[in-house]
Amino acid sequence: MTDALSPSDIAKRASALRAAEFVEPGMRVGLGTGSTAAFLVQRLGERLRSEGLRIRGVPTSARTADLAQAEGIEVTTLEEVGWLDITIDGADEVDGRLDLIKGGGGALLREKIVATASERVVIIADAGKRVGTLGAFPLPVEVIPFGLGATRRLVEDLLAGADVGARQVELRLRDGRPFVTDEGNHILDLRLERIGNARQLSLGLNQIPGVVENGLFLGIADTLVVGRPDGGAEVVDMSQADGVPFAGTDNIFTEVVD
Numbered sequence: 001m002t003d004a005l006s007p008s009d010i011a012k013r014a015s016a017l018r019a020a021e022f023v024e025p026g027m028r029v030g031l032g033t034g035s036t037a038a039f040l041v042q043r044l045g046e047r048l049r050s051e052g053l054r055i056r057g058v059p060t061s062a063r064t065a066d067l068a069q070a071e072g073i074e075v076t077t078l079e080e081v082g083w084l085d086i087t088i089d090g091a092d093e094v095d096g097r098l099d100l101i102k103g104g105g106g107a108l109l110r111e112k113i114v115a116t117a118s119e120r121v122v123i124i125a126d127a128g129k130r131v132g133t134l135g136a137f138p139l140p141v142e143v144i145p146f147g148l149g150a151t152r153r154l155v156e157d158l159l160a161g162a163d164v165g166a167r168q169v170e171l172r173l174r175d176g177r178p179f180v181t182d183e184g185n186h187i188l189d190l191r192l193e194r195i196g197n198a199r200q201l202s203l204g205l206n207q208i209p210g211v212v213e214n215g216l217f218l219g220i221a222d223t224l225v226v227g228r229p230d231g232g233a234e235v236v237d238m239s240q241a242d243g244v245p246f247a248g249t250d251n252i253f254t255e256v257v258d
């Protein structure tokens, strides 16, 4: 029922509906996590019922797995299918190079594994997720519970020497207790003034023992579908930029769909 949705949810849904058109019969599909990805899973369920669309879905979280199963989608594992034809997922921030911050929903580890094991990665979002520069959204970092205090201190030390300006490291809580990911880990949210060199920061974080993965998705997304509150969507495709992932926005092919 579109009428009951907020303008932002209508835009999220519009992006998901457009991206669902990229899914073809027989595909192995990575299914993202979050409210935008939930619209995608629902749409794929509708296509299954109306067109008999048969796909194999690899969910990036337990909640997406539950939703996909409820929609009648065949749920499998990355081990089972080996590689994916397409992954469609949301994001917390997207910049002009289609670099992302993800992990607001705490699923960044599986999301990054699934996305990097995909021929094509399509990001679905409302316009509010588009930014000039990544970094206003707190950067999630997944850490194992063992030695959490020491890992946190090493993360703080890294940030002290990085081009991030003022910084704060927070352990993500849920109901007053540390948030636990599907992999049994915790999340540190890094509130940063800026992300000077995203690639360097990502590499530095991942070198710290105890850090499992961080929410910077650099050079991973191929296509961005931005939904609008009027129900239309814009497709921004990096594959049209001569395969150069960091060519900047000038070379990016943009298609507006109403």
Ligand SMILES: O=C(CO)[C@H](O)[C@H](O)COP(=O)(O)O
Binding pocket: 032, 033, 034, 035, 036, 037, 089, 090, 091, 092, 101, 102, 103, 104, 105, 106, 107, 108, 111
């Ligand atoms: O990265 C994610 C989960 O880990 C989500 O894709 C991201 O948080 C966006 O969520 P939503 O679609 O609800 O705005």
